Every structure is written in structure tokens, then in C-alpha cells.
Amino acid sequence: MSEKELNEEKSTVKTAENTAEAEEVEVVEEVFAEEPPKEEEKSEQLLQTEIEELKKQNAELQTKLDEAENRILRVQADFENARRRARLDLEASEKYKAQSLISDLLPAIDNFERALAMEADNEQAKSLLQGVEMVYRSLLDALKNAGAEQIEAVGKEFDPHIHQAIMQVEDENFGSNVVVEEFQKGYILKDRVIRPAMVKVNQ
Structure with missing residues (x-):
């Protein structure tokens, strides 16, 4: 090569x-x-x-x-x-702290009212009734001070919230649905009904 x-x-x-x-x-x-x-x-x-x-x-x-x-x-x-x-x-x-006490006092107040409804036929009975009335008034004042009052009934229009009707009548002297007679007083504590009033109502 x-x-x-x-x-x-x-x-x-x-x-x-x-x-x-x-x-x-x-x-x-x-x-x-x-x-x-x-x-x-x-x-x-x-x-x-x-x-x-x-x-x-x-x-x-x-x-x-x-x-x-x-x-x-x-x-x-x-x-x-x-x-x-x-x-x-x-x-x-x-x-409503006084409600229980007031409820317990109502029967006694009812008895005072029955006693005051009696007729006094002598001075001794009248004196006794005056003493009873004084105690009764004292109890009502105590209830009022606690905020309780009696419910107005006779002559007022029937109110099922505060009245309890147990009888009905026809009386021309009263208007329709008006309370004619009261059998037992009702009581209210501030805005609470403790006991309704037992009443007779006109038709």
C-alpha cells in the first residue's frame, strides 16, 4: 500500500x-x-x-x-x-309568693262573711259581730297589701275567666249575660285568678 x-x-x-x-x-x-x-x-x-x-x-x-x-x-x-x-x-x-297563704286564708274569710251575714238580736251579739268585722277587714287589708283583691261580680258582665256560673235566671232588672247574684267571692292575685267568683247569671 x-x-x-x-x-x-x-x-x-x-x-x-x-x-x-x-x-x-x-x-x-x-x-x-x-x-x-x-x-x-x-x-x-x-x-x-x-x-x-x-x-x-x-x-x-x-x-x-x-x-x-x-x-x-x-x-x-x-x-x-x-x-x-x-x-x-x-x-x-x-x-305570686303569697298565693299559697292566701289560698289557705280564703276558707277562714268565707266563714267571717257568713258570720257577718247573721242578724244580731242583742247588744252582746252586735258587739261580737263588730269584733268579727274588724278582724275580717284586717284580713282583707292584708290580702290587698299582698296584691290580692276581691273580684267584682254583681252587676258586671259575665267573664268566664274570673266568674264561675252555677245558675242562670231571667231577670228583667239586669241585662243579658250580667251577673245577678254572687254565692262565693272570687279573688285575684295581681293578674292570676286564685279563685273565680261563684255567680248567678241572667240569660
């Missing part, structure tokens, strides 16, 4: 080697150029997954928070209702 041919062959081999090296560099460059997008895509997927998980946890926490707020509002409402009932009970207890 001549020196020229030898030089040409070396040149061909060197060119082939350069071409191979260039191809290897190009392959390596392509590999390194493709890897980062894969890692970035993977990171974005992980980030998206984490975001979805956080959204789910946030929704669950919001639901629990709403439930807790609703429970707190219900407890507050129950507490306010209980406090209002307790206040009303206390006010009613204070307002």
Missing part, C-alpha cells in the same frame, strides 16, 4: 471516529435534554396530588368546623332558654 493510500485510509478512519464521537455526544445531549422534563413533570404531578389532598383535608376540616359551630350555637340557645326560664320562674315565684 502506498503512503498516499495509507494517509487516505487514516483520514477515513479519523472521520469515522469523529462521526461516531459526534453521534455519541448528540445521543448524550438528547438524553440529558429529555431527563429534566420528565423530572419536572413528575414534580408537577406530585404537587397536583398534594394540592388535591390538601383541598380534601380543608373540606373535611371546614365540615367539622361548621358542625362544631352549629353545636356551639345550639348549646348557647339552650343556655339562653334555660336562663330565661329560670328568670321567669324566679319572677313568678316572687310575684
